[in-house]
Amino acid sequence: MIVTFKTKASGNLIYFKDVAIKLLALMGRDDKVPSALFAEDVAAALAKLQHGLAEIAREEQEKVKQNENLAEQRVSSATTKAYISLNVRAEPLLEMLQKAVKKQCPVQWE
Template sequence: MLVTFETKAHANITMFGEVAVTLIKLMGHSGTVPGALLAADVPAALERLRRAVSEHPDAPLDPKTGVGAADDGEERHVSLANRALPLIALLSDAAAAGENVMWSSP
């Protein structure tokens, strides 16, 4: 499953479903897809996500699709901080513009 985040203030972002649901939960939402944040709720969700990332920036956040397995047999992980970066940018732009944020599975 893929999840696409949308707002009028930023280009759409598509993520692996498991990664997206984790980030949605870190924003303080239930993790349901589809879902949305009203413009008034975006700054608080952004702050919760930033706080979670600052507390555990190096925590691995990989989908369970085999992505991250290297050819040399060594596992490589993408950190929470890196996975959250595009969503933080989207939420920041939405908060600055006073726009709603929606997400769904195409």
């Protein structure tokens, strides 16, 4: 299933539901789809999302440091899936929320 984020401040964003739910949780929202943020609530949600993503980035850096020795010992395989962090996946949503704050627009998702 997919979740589409919409605002008049920018184009639509499409996320897989599992990623969208994680991002919504970081914004302090529940997993209710569809739902929305009022224009006056977007800035607070953006700040919470940025703070949560910063925490995740710190945790990922610690894991990388702990696993450096293991990674050097492993042989990379062509069938290994590339890992894309939540921080990378969140970039378009961060940009959307920033534009919505500037233009004082609500954000909805369905």
